[in-house]
Amino acid sequence: MQLALYRYSLPFRQPLVFKGQRLANREGLLVTINGQWGEIAPLPGFSTETLAKAETESLACLAAIKRGEKAMPTLPSVQFGFDCAQRQWPANLPALLPPYPLLQGEPAALMVTLDNIVAGWGALPPTRLKLKVARYAMEEELALINQLATRLPTTKLILDANGGWTREEAQRFCECLSLKQIDYLEEPCAAFADTIAVAEATGVAIALDETLTRGEEWYCHPQLKALVIKPTLIGSLSDCEALVQRARAGNLRVVISSSFESDLGLGLLARLASEWAPSEPPGLDTEHWLTERVTTATGEVVAENLHCLSKMENSA
């Protein structure tokens, strides 16, 4: 059995800010077990573990497999990588809908390029579009949303606040929104109770993301519309599947979402999305933020872009 661990560092097209941390490169690990790959890429600001911790645990897991034992990772990113590399993937998966586009950047800069952005879609604007909020002045963000809603009347907007508002701020924002075109608002406040209070006070539909990765308590509510599941951050695929089941039982939409993984990780997430949520456009529009790839168009891993950390073989 062949086992190996590689490290990658892929430049972002422009530096991106994750919960106050500015990143110029996306760094992560790729694990391969008998020709099957997994990705281990904690996202700074969102994951609780560092890449260094993930690397140490990944090497220990590979050593365990080499000794003929079962790998038992505890860190979410490592669980995700090892689960993917050892999973029996279904052979025939349904075709996946295209990911909805993710707009990120300063509202003033986006306003300037809006004509180009809208023209890029031509006669076929996306059914959904995601925009980050709670980052810049509320008036600027609201003006951009208004423009988007006017220019793209058939597109539903997904807004993501990453828990960045107090209850009062979120309420003030939602009161100025025309809710007609809002698909849902992801995580307006850091605490689930505040998010629910905002939904009840303003009528906005909400979705959970960080609440799920933090493993916080939550319950179904008539205004809770979707679970945004980020497998890289949640970790074990059985924990992800449990969330999918819970969503189905509660009549919630499931949106499989990326954490700015490499093209290899995005391919794995696309397969999971077509298995778990085939009729929902996934939140996987992050690849174009990276200027380099780790795989070729046919899916072969390009070793030149990787730094090999360990390569071993066992007799199995």
Ligand SMILES: O=C(O)CCC(=O)C1=CC=C[C@@H](O)[C@@H]1C(=O)O
């Ligand atoms: O969910 C998506 O549509 C794409 C991924 C995405 O928006 C995010 C990925 C990782 C961190 C954040 O920047 C953001 C999110 O919070 O959902």
Ligand SMILES: [Mg+2]
């Ligand atoms: Mg989110």
